Amino acid sequence: MNAKELRAKIAKGEFVKPTAGYCEGFVQANMFVIPKKYAKSFEEFTKKNSKAMPLLEVVEDGYKTKVLADNANLLNELPLYNIIENGKVTKQVQSIEEYYDNDLVFFLIGCSFTFESSLLKAGIGLRHVEQNVNVSMYSTNIKLNPVGIWRGDMVVSMRPIAKERVADACVVTSHYPNMHGTPIQVGYPEMIGIKDINNPEYGDAVEIKKDEIPLFWPCGVTPQNALLDVKLPFAITHAPGHMFVSDRRDEEYYQ
């Protein structure tokens, strides 16, 4: 299934689950939607924190993509959306058509799912893909560089990696700086304020086997988590793990 086909299924409501492991080789992206008056400072915020929030595309006029796909509809081509009011998720929906007005700005941000095909090709297994669950994501004590009203803590995704492939996983992912690049932490969750590895704040818990080491990558859920601090009256995001699957190929972002 290519990305266009998956998005068509999603638009028809036939696919409502995390997108990791689907459309191998197609770039996936986080989405963050806010009213125009907050958009400029948010864009600056992504630039000051580009490892957590690598900006791939901004859609200001309307809701159709230009860069990541030709005319994809951001209102119903993601599997699941969070409606966030005053920092709290008040609803999860499969379409945001009823919330749209032309004051909204759409930010599309790089996602670590993009480099997962490269990890798999290198023979590095991915537990959440094997088990067909959502990747584990955690809030950390890593402070973002604040800009205007914007501040907060970095969210990370975790993948357990076989002990002898840890360095390889760092090298493979280093080639995707626009998809978070290298891990931000290797092996020691407590060093970044993660108290219970079995209780991720977002996504599902996965087993870490005896001969595996947990690696942590910055995650595009970071701006969503920032809303807990910033408490905008209204915002829309993708539901964690339920990404925008684009028509761009991984190799276009390989560096």
Place this chain on the structure above:
Amino acid sequence: MNAKELRAKIAKGEFVKPTAGYCEGFVQANMFVIPKKYAKSFEEFTKKNSKAMPLLEVVEDGYKTKVLADNANLLNELPLYNIIENGKVTKQVQSIEEYYDNDLVFFLIGCSFTFESSLLKAGIGLRHVEQNVNVSMYSTNIKLNPVGIWRGDMVVSMRPIAKERVADACVVTSHYPNMHGTPIQVGYPEMIGIKDINNPEYGDAVEIKKDEIPLFWPCGVTPQNALLDVKLPFAITHAPGHMFVSDRRDEEYYQ
């Protein structure tokens, strides 16, 4: 000081210490010297274990280098040599002229000191260089692929790396596959059979600070350690940390 100048000092007996941190940008190498009848199977052994023993040059006729330097004298241009009999170091000497006969074959093997300039340039500190001591080296439970009489356990060198630079250290060193490349282990010494991080089998112990993680690279002391198992009647090696400093530049081995 360039490599030629350092080797001249060494030949005069004016420099008898570990070479890490000297002659920045010049490739350093391990040395392993054995009688001709063991040489062919040893060469095969290095090829089957090239991450631990990346072969840079073999000198069969005489004792002068051709590849790593033009006519360097391997008998007195390393700071310190181990004389090994039946697997035991029986002597440390500053020249091996009196042990030389034309039945000996010299193997020069890549050394992780080579990529240290690149780590420093990337802003990644090196404790053993700061403290002017020898790097910490440990015997592990990682079994080498045996060839003929040759077998044994891998030796690793350890560098404590600031927690947020661990992935970068993996990436930087990945560009030097002939100098051991990426770490073989990241963060968990017990996973490779290291019982006491404060008691390295070779070199000096260094402090690992609270916000640092120990990274382990394969080490060219590995064949020397293999002699504990193989027990050749006679062999000569560099003394751990006291390397052959060549005229080749790091960038010639950058991939």
